[in-house]
Amino acid sequence: xxxxxxxxxxxxxxxxxxxxxxxxxxxxxxxxxxxxxxxxxxxxxxxxxxxxxxxxxxxxxxxxxxxxxxxxxxxxxxxxxxxxxxxxxxxxxxxxxxxxxxxxxxxxxxxxxxxxxxxxxxxxxxxxxxxxxxxxx
Amino acid sequence: xxxxxxxxxxxxxxxxxxxxxxxxxxxxxxxxxxxxxxxxxxxxxxxxxxxxxxxxxxxxxxxxxxxxxxxxxxxxxxxxxxxxxxxxxxxxxxxxxxxxxxxxxxxxxxxxxxxxxxxxxxxxxxxxxxxxxxxxxxxxxxxxxxxxxxxxxxxxxxxxxxxxxxxxxxxxxxxxxxxxxxxxxxxxxxxxxxxxxxxxxxxxxxxxxxxxxxxxxxxxxxxxxxxxxxxxxxxxxxxxxxxxxxxxxxxxxxxxxxxxxxxxxxxxxxxxxxxxxxxxxxxxxxxxxxxxxxxxxxxxxxxxxxxxxxxxxxxxxxxxxxxxxxxxxxxxxxxxxxxxxxxxxxxxxxxxxxxxxxxxxxxxxxx
Numbered sequence: 001x002x003x004x005x006x007x008x009x010x011x012x013x014x015x016x017x018x019x020x021x022x023x024x025x026x027x028x029x030x031x032x033x034x035x036x037x038x039x040x041x042x043x044x045x046x047x048x049x050x051x052x053x054x055x056x057x058x059x060x061x062x063x064x065x066x067x068x069x070x071x072x073x074x075x076x077x078x079x080x081x082x083x084x085x086x087x088x089x090x091x092x093x094x095x096x097x098x099x100x101x102x103x104x105x106x107x108x109x110x111x112x113x114x115x116x117x118x119x120x121x122x123x124x125x126x127x128x129x130x131x132x133x134x135x136x137x
Numbered sequence: 138x139x140x141x142x143x144x145x146x147x148x149x150x151x152x153x154x155x156x157x158x159x160x161x162x163x164x165x166x167x168x169x170x171x172x173x174x175x176x177x178x179x180x181x182x183x184x185x186x187x188x189x190x191x192x193x194x195x196x197x198x199x200x201x202x203x204x205x206x207x208x209x210x211x212x213x214x215x216x217x218x219x220x221x222x223x224x225x226x227x228x229x230x231x232x233x234x235x236x237x238x239x240x241x242x243x244x245x246x247x248x249x250x251x252x253x254x255x256x257x258x259x260x261x262x263x264x265x266x267x268x269x270x271x272x273x274x275x276x277x278x279x280x281x282x283x284x285x286x287x288x289x290x291x292x293x294x295x296x297x298x299x300x301x302x303x304x305x306x307x308x309x310x311x312x313x314x315x316x317x318x319x320x321x322x323x324x325x326x327x328x329x330x331x332x333x334x335x336x337x338x339x340x341x342x343x344x345x346x347x348x349x350x351x352x353x354x355x356x357x358x359x360x361x362x363x364x365x366x367x368x369x370x371x372x373x374x375x376x377x378x379x380x381x382x383x384x385x386x387x388x389x390x391x392x393x394x395x396x397x398x399x400x401x402x403x404x405x406x407x408x409x410x411x412x413x414x415x416x417x418x419x420x421x422x423x424x425x426x427x428x429x430x431x432x433x434x435x436x437x438x439x440x441x442x443x444x445x446x447x448x449x450x451x452x453x454x455x456x457x458x459x460x461x462x463x464x465x466x467x468x469x470x471x472x473x474x475x476x477x478x479x480x481x482x483x484x485x486x487x488x489x490x491x492x493x494x495x496x497x498x499x500x501x502x503x504x
C-alpha cells in the first residue's frame with residue numbers, strides 16, 4: 001500500500017532530468033568505488049613530500065604543485081624539485097651527488113637522502129601506500 | 138520530489154561511504170628519521186602511549202649510534218682498534234665488548250655456510266676500493282692496481298683465520314681485516330627490534346636504508362613493502378617498484394643492489410659488493426631480496442646470494458637455510474624460490490623463473 005503510494009507519487013513528481021541526475025550519481029558512485037578499491041595503477045601513489053633536516057620536524061609539501069625547495073643542511077644548501085607528482089634532489093652541497101643521481105622519487109614510502117648534508121626527502125600517500133621501500137637509497 | 142530525492146541520496150551515501158570509517162580506532166603512528174649507522178634509519182612505531190613511543194625511539198637512536206662507533210672498521214672504536222692490531226699481525230688487548238665476539242663467531246659460521254661468498258675477513262680488499270670514502274669531498278675514485286688485488290687474493294683471507302683466545306683476538310693470516318659492512322646492519326636491526334620489545338612496543342617497522350624488519354602489524358594490517366626495480370632506479374619515466382610484498386610479525390626483508398653505492402668511472406659502474414673470489418665488484422646480479430625472520434642472517438645471505446649470481450644462488454640459499462629469495466639478474470630476469478613467488482606480487486611483466494631449492498644436492502666447494 002505504502003509502496004504503491006510512493007510509486008504513484010514518484011511518477012507524478014520525477015521529471016526526466018531528475019532521473020538523469022540519479023543515473024549520473026549512480027554511475028559516479030560506481031566509478032568512484034572501482035577507482036578507490038580496485039585500481040592497481042594507483043598502488044603506492046604519493047601526494048605529499050616530507051623534507052627533513054637532521055632530526056628536526058619534517059616540512060610537508062603537496063606533490064601536485066610544481067616548486068623548488070631550497071633548504072640549508074649540515075654542509076650547505078640542497079635544492080629539491082617537485083614536478084608532476086614526483087620529487088628529486090637537483091643539487092646538494094655534497095661532493096659525490098648520490099642524492100642527485102638517485103633521481104626521481106615517485107611512490108609513497110620511497111626515500112632519498114643526502115647523508116653528508118643530513119637532508120632526507122620522503123614521499124607519503126594517503127591510500128594504497130607502501131610502509132617502506134626495500135632496496136638501498 | 139525533493140524529499141524523495143534527498144532520501145535516495147542519503148541512503149546511497151550511507152551504503153557506499155560507511156565503508157570509509159575504520160572498524161575500530163587504531164593506535165597512533167610515531168615516526169622518526171635518524172641519520173645514523175652511515176645511513177638513513179626510519180622508525181615507525183604504533184602505540185597508544187606517546188611517552189613510551191618517544192622513549193623507545195630515543196633508546197633505538199642512541200643504540201644505533203653506539204653500535205656504529207663500536208663496529209666501524211676504520212674509526213677509533215673497538216673494531217677499528219682490533220683492525221689496527223691485525224694489520225700489525227699482533228694480538229689485541231683484552232676485549233671486553235662482548236658484541237664483537239658474537240659478530241666474529243656468527244660470521245665464521247655464516248661464511249662457511251655461504252662457501253666463503255660472505256666473507257667479512259676481506260676488509261683489506263674492500264678498503265682497496267675505498268668505498269668508505271664515498272662521501273668524502275676530496276676523493277677521486279681510481280680502480281685498484283690488479284697486482285695488488287691478486288696479491289691479496291693469493292693470501293686468501295678467511296674468517297677461520299681469526300682466533301679468539303682469552304678474550305684476545307688475533308689472526309693466522311696477515312691479510313685478514315674485519316669489515317662487517319654486509320652484516321652489522323642486520324645484527325643492529327635485530328638488536329633494535331629486541332630493544333623495542335623491552336619498551337613494550339609490539340607493532341613497529343625499522344627501515345635502515347632500505348633493509349627492514351617489522352614487528353606485529355599496522356593496526357591489524359600486514360606491513361606493505363615495495364621492492365625497488367633495480368633496472369629503473371635512475372629512470373623516472375619507468376615503474377620504480379618491481380614487486381610488492383606484505384610482511385607479517387617478526388619478518389625481515391634485506392636487499393643487496395648494485396645501485397646502492399657505486400662509483401662511475403670512464404662510463405662503467407663499480408659497485409660496492411666485492412666478490413671475494415675475484416677481488417672485483419660481483420657481476421651477473423642487479424639485486425637480491427631475501428625474506429627471513431633473522432635480520433643478521435638476511436643481511437649476510439643477501440650479500441652472499443648477490444655474489445653467487447643467477448646460477449649459483451640456489452645452492453648457497455639452500456646451504457644458508459634461506460627459503461624466500463628474489464634475484465634480478467643483469468639481463469633483467471627475475472629468479473624466485475617457489476616460496477617467494479607465492480608471497481610476492483610482481484607489478485611489471487618480466488621474464489621470470491621459479492627455481493626450486495633442491496635438497497640433498499651436494500654443493501660444490503669453490504676453488
